[in-house]
Amino acid sequence: MTSTIDVHAAAQTFLAHTEAHLVSYLEACVHCGLCAEACHFYQASGNPEHTPAYKLFPIAQAYRRQKFPLAWLGLAPRIDADDLKHWETLLFDTCTLCGRCTTACPMGIDIASIVTGARRAFVAAGLGPADLLAAADSSREHGSPLGLTAQKLRERIEWLADEHGVPIALDKAKADVLLTVSSVEMMKYPESVVAMAKLLNHAGVDWTFSSKGYEATNFGYLSGKSDIAKLMVERIVDAAQSVGARTVVVPECGHAFGVLRWTAANMLGRPLPFAVLHISEFLAQLKRAGKLELTPLKESITYHDPCQISRRGGAARDARYLLEDFAEDFREMTPTGNLNWCCGGGGGVQAIARAADLRYKVFKIKMDQVEQTGAQTMVSSCSNCRLTMDESKAHWKWEGGLASLVELVADHLVEETKPAV
Amino acid sequence: MNLLAFARGPALTVALAVFVFGVAWRLLSLLLLPWARDLAVARATAPPALVGAVKGFVRHLWPPRPLARGALIVTVNGYVFHLGLAVIVFGLAQHILFLRGLFGVHWPNLPSGVISAVAVVTLASLFVALGRRLTNPVLKLISTSNDYFSWFVTMLPVATGLIAVSHLWAPYETLLAVHMLSVSLLLVWLPFGKLMHAFLVFLTRAETGIVYSRRGAEI
Ligand code: SF4
Ligand code: SF4
Numbered sequence: 001m002t003s004t005i006d007v008h009a010a011a012q013t014f015l016a017h018t019e020a021h022l023v024s025y026l027e028a029c030v031h032c033g034l035c036a037e038a039c040h041f042y043q044a045s046g047n048p049e050h051t052p053a054y055k056l057f058p059i060a061q062a063y064r065r066q067k068f069p070l071a072w073l074g075l076a077p078r079i080d081a082d083d084l085k086h087w088e089t090l091l092f093d094t095c096t097l098c099g100r101c102t103t104a105c106p107m108g109i110d111i112a113s114i115v116t117g118a119r120r121a122f123v124a125a126g127l128g129p130a131d132l133l134a135a136a137d138s139s140r141e142h143g144s145p146l147g148l149t150a151q152k153l154r155e156r157i158e159w160l161a162d163e164h165g166v167p168i169a170l171d172k173a174k175a176d177v178l179l180t181v182s183s184v185e186m187m188k189y190p191e192s193v194v195a196m197a198k199l200l201n202h203a204g205v206d207w208t209f210s211s212k213g214y215e216a217t218n219f220g221y222l223s224g225k226s227d228i229a230k231l232m233v234e235r236i237v238d239a240a241q242s243v244g245a246r247t248v249v250v251p252e253c254g255h256a257f258g259v260l261r262w263t264a265a266n267m268l269g270r271p272l273p274f275a276v277l278h279i280s281e282f283l284a285q286l287k288r289a290g291k292l293e294l295t296p297l298k299e300s301i302t303y304h305d306p307c308q309i310s311r312r313g314g315a316a317r318d319a320r321y322l323l324e325d326f327a328e329d330f331r332e333m334t335p336t337g338n339l340n341w342c343c344g345g346g347g348g349v350q351a352i353a354r355a356a357d358l359r360y361k362v363f364k365i366k367m368d369q370v371e372q373t374g375a376q377t378m379v380s381s382c383s384n385c386r387l388t389m390d391e392s393k394a395h396w397k398w399e400g401g402l403a404s405l406v407e408l409v410a411d412h413l414v415e416e417t418k419p420a421v
Numbered sequence: 422m423n424l425l426a427f428a429r430g431p432a433l434t435v436a437l438a439v440f441v442f443g444v445a446w447r448l449l450s451l452l453l454l455p456w457a458r459d460l461a462v463a464r465a466t467a468p469p470a471l472v473g474a475v476k477g478f479v480r481h482l483w484p485p486r487p488l489a490r491g492a493l494i495v496t497v498n499g500y501v502f503h504l505g506l507a508v509i510v511f512g513l514a515q516h517i518l519f520l521r522g523l524f525g526v527h528w529p530n531l532p533s534g535v536i537s538a539v540a541v542v543t544l545a546s547l548f549v550a551l552g553r554r555l556t557n558p559v560l561k562l563i564s565t566s567n568d569y570f571s572w573f574v575t576m577l578p579v580a581t582g583l584i585a586v587s588h589l590w591a592p593y594e595t596l597l598a599v600h601m602l603s604v605s606l607l608l609v610w611l612p613f614g615k616l617m618h619a620f621l622v623f624l625t626r627a628e629t630g631i632v633y634s635r636r637g638a639e640i
Contacts (some may be wrong), residue, residue, distance in 0.1 A: 021456075021628045021632075024451055024453060024621055024624045024625050025625055025628075027447075027451070027617065027621055028617075028618050028621040028622065028624070028625045029615075030568075030615055030618050031560070031563045031564055031565070031568050031615070032495060032499070032560075032562060033495075033559040033560045034484065034488075034492050034495060037488060037491040037492055037558045038490075042559075047560070048559045048562040048563075049556045049562065051520075051559050051562065051563055054562060054563050058527070097639055101630060102640050103485050103488065103640055104484050104485075104488045105481065105601075106481055106484075106496075106499070106622075107481070107618060107621070107622055107625045107626065108477055108478075108480075108481040108625050108626035108629040108630070108633065109620075109625055110627070110628075110629050115580060144568050147562055220616065225606060261461065261463045262636060263461065264457065264461070265460035265461045266457065266461065267460070268458050268460075269460070270460060271460050271461075271462060272461075272462075273599075275462070275515065310638075311638060311639075311640055312633070312636070312638055312640065313636060313638060314464060314633075314636040314637030314638035315637075315640075321517050334487065335486075335487035338638065338640065339485055339487050339488070358622075
């Protein structure tokens with residue numbers, strides 16, 4: 001083959017990871033097409049190729065040719081470089097790993113986990129969107145996908161602490177809690193970082209950022225570069241161990257939470273030496289302990305569930321608990337919670353420039369949902385969702401408000417009743 | 422040996438053997454793969470794995486409400502032919518006799534008129550499924566020869582059975598032989614094509630149920 005696309009490597013990489021659960025998923029699909037209805041990409045584009053089951057075709061074929069008990073019959077069609085090229089777009093641009101299709105699948109197939117495996121295979125073959133891969137490489141080289149080096153982190157933290165008059169701990173020798181950051185926040189929504197610091201300080205938490213391991217997002221995982229995925233996890237583990245943290249708090253980022261909470265231990269091959277909590281879970285804990293006194297929020301809001309925090313993360317209730325007795329006019333979208341519609345930018349799709357038009361189309365579903373509630377503002381607890389929604393909002397010149405859950409909570413904190421530290 | 426003797430004898434024996442060994446082989450080749458243990462710490466509220474597995478199975482019996490509208494026809498039709506097939510296989514007196522010969526257990530049968538009616542409905546339902554597969558753009562795209570062939574070998578025993586009991590066109594013995602051969606074809610194909618989902622469904626739903634119940638999520 002003259003092409004630079006290594007079909008063999010793709011198959012081998014995928015098949016190297018075919019633990020039983022992925023294989024049974026591949027073997028069990030009955031091609032009923034119900035997953036299409038659940039996928040925001042199909043819903044937004046009407047393109048049958050955006051059917052979740054179809055996205056798995058090349059991987060299913062590679063499996064059938066090589067590992068399937070019946071491979072020797074040679075019945076499965078051969079996949080070639082052109083197929084892989086075609087499916088690159090489907091596997092990277094049109095899947096946010098949101099897991100919604102699984103809820104519709106009569107076989108209960110977890111398509112998102114196969115797409116993740118397929119991406120690894122495609123990267124091994126020399127494929128994958130350049131900008132997404134660059135975000136992963138930048139994470140390895142500079143510590144963050146957006147070039148937030150340890151030096152820049154220090155500068156920005158100093159500047160933010162100064163500007164807002166909020167102490168932000170960095171590189172304390174010892175701390176109970178290691179706080180991490182999404183560089184999307186640090187570069188685009190820095191108030192979010194200030195808000196977290198303010199809340200943790202107020203509650204008397206012994207916490208710190210660490211320049212050893214600060215980046216919560218994991219573009220290695222999203223892009224299919226498993227070595228970088230593991231490296232990003234190791235940095236956080238090192239940082240947590242060196243400050244003796246028993247808890248690592250993930251900021252407002254869905255995938256950062258999903259990767260660190262539910263897959264990092266499996267990447268390392270050992271359990272993590274600390275507990276992982278998303279900031280919304282951590283704040284809910286503080287609230288339960290009576291450490292968050294808030295003034296009521298008057299404006300009407302609705303809550304966008306980040307897929308990796310709610311449907312695939314199991315934390316849908318904590319966000320609602322935070323809003324209880326706080327947001328006086330809280331309106332749920334339909335559907336919501338575990339069946340929410342994705343923002344369109346998860347799974348690394350936000351970082352893929354050529355997918356922008358599709359993301360905008362997907363966001364229309366969200367706009368309609370919000371409008372039906374009549375709420376003024378859509379609140380989320382993921383800065384990646386927020387960035388996707390901000391861009392899509394600008395594209396459609398949409399009037400709806402967008403906000404961060406953590407910032408809202410911090411803005412309504414009653415600071416006088418300072419508990420003992 | 423006449424056709425019926427062949428269908429009843431060697432053909433069926435071979436088909437049953439292929440079916441049993443085929444299913445066992447596929448299940449074993451799956452179950453003997455390395456099962457990665459999930460090292461992420463489950464939520465404190467997570468139920469035991471078995472409960473998660475059962476929940477996963479039950480959860481996927483029906484699409485969740487917001488999705489059910491779009492999936493209603495397909496889901497209902499799916500249930501019609503699946504239940505129809507079960508009623509025919511386990512409800513007809515002749516089938517019960519045959520199964521009694523194999524396993525030694527038996528149960529009361531349904532009137533043959535009822536079974537015929539169920540078979541007509543099942544057949545119609547299978548044709549509705551095929552019609553959708555041939556016309557719906559999503560299904561057209563994702564359907565493979567495996568889907569069409571599996572449909573064909575499922576439909577055949579229902580059709581030949583119906584014809585046999587209504588004594589149409591040919592002597593009963595010939596019709597019965599054809600019916601039994603079509604059953605053999607189904608048995609032989611089942612382990613190797615998508616009909617294997619009859620077994621895999623327990624595995625995949627349970628796996629997903631376990632993974633997500635550990636996370637405290639419902640999916
Ligand atoms: S995981 Fe989400 S984006 Fe990916 S195929 Fe399924 S529904 Fe579509
Ligand atoms: S819903 Fe499940 S079984 Fe049906 S086509 Fe999609 S992945 Fe396959």
